[in-house]
Amino acid sequence: MAARVAAYAGSFDPVTLGHEDIVRRGAKLFDRLIVGIGINPDKHPLFAADERQTLMRQVFADLPNVSVECFSGLTVDFAREAEASVMLRGVRTVSDIEAEFTMALANHSLAPELETVFLMAADRYSHISSTLIKQIAQMGREASRDQLKQFVPAAVIEPLMTKVQRPLSGTC
Numbered sequence: 478m479a480a481r482v483a484a485y486a487g488s489f490d491p492v493t494l495g496h497e498d499i500v501r502r503g504a505k506l507f508d509r510l511i512v513g514i515g516i517n518p519d520k521h522p523l524f525a526a527d528e529r530q531t532l533m534r535q536v537f538a539d540l541p542n543v544s545v546e547c548f549s550g551l552t553v554d555f556a557r558e559a560e561a562s563v564m565l566r567g568v569r570t571v572s573d574i575e576a577e578f579t580m581a582l583a584n585h586s587l588a589p590e591l592e593t594v595f596l597m598a599a600d601r602y603s604h605i606s607s608t609l610i611k612q613i614a615q616m617g618r619e620a621s622r623d624q625l626k627q628f629v630p631a632a633v634i635e636p637l638m639t640k641v642q643r644p645l646s647g648t649c
């Protein structure tokens with residue numbers, strides 16, 4: 478029987494405990510899981526794509542059936558190149574479902590051979606987003622190191638704090 482390959486694409490800027498949970502659960506469901514870090518020229522990410530890739534490779538080093546690649550262009554093209562039959566997505570909220578549903582329909586018309594499979598976020602991670610984490614790191618400074626443990630894998634904390642460190646400025 479052909480191997481079941483899934484592609485899990487996103488920005489992962491940076492990877493969170495929510496993403497990690499989806500990858501670990503996905504790795505049990507599929508023979509191979511290929512994480513795709515999307516390079517979007519219109520976005521200004523905190524971490525360069527190769528930095529995100531290095532971090533994710535560290536986080537998933539213990540999972541032999543997970544690989545991490547970067548891609549630009551359409552997710553369906555990335556999935557096809559990876560020879561995936563499934564696109565894996567995580568959903569946190571009802572509003573996520575709305576957006577994901579539209580995207581799944583668009584992807585289905587672009588690539589009818591690909592199925593989108595959704596995993597519900599674990600309730601303890603359903604409030605976590607990369608945007609929230611960047612805000613906590615930026616606002617909280619030193620105190621945020623400890624708080625960040627609840628949101629991101631340990632390997633992400635120091636690189637994240639280094640990225641956001643800048644001198645306090647302004648008087649009001």
Ligand code: ADP
Pocket residue numbers: 486487488489490493494495496499565566567568569573597598599602603604605606607
């Ligand atoms: P994008 O820019 O495509 O939204 P993200 O890196 O934010 O990329 O997310 C990639 C995928 O991971 C999406 O399917 C998203 O819904 C899912 N995801 C993001 N955060 C979580 C979370 N806390 N729990 C479960 N899934 C999540």
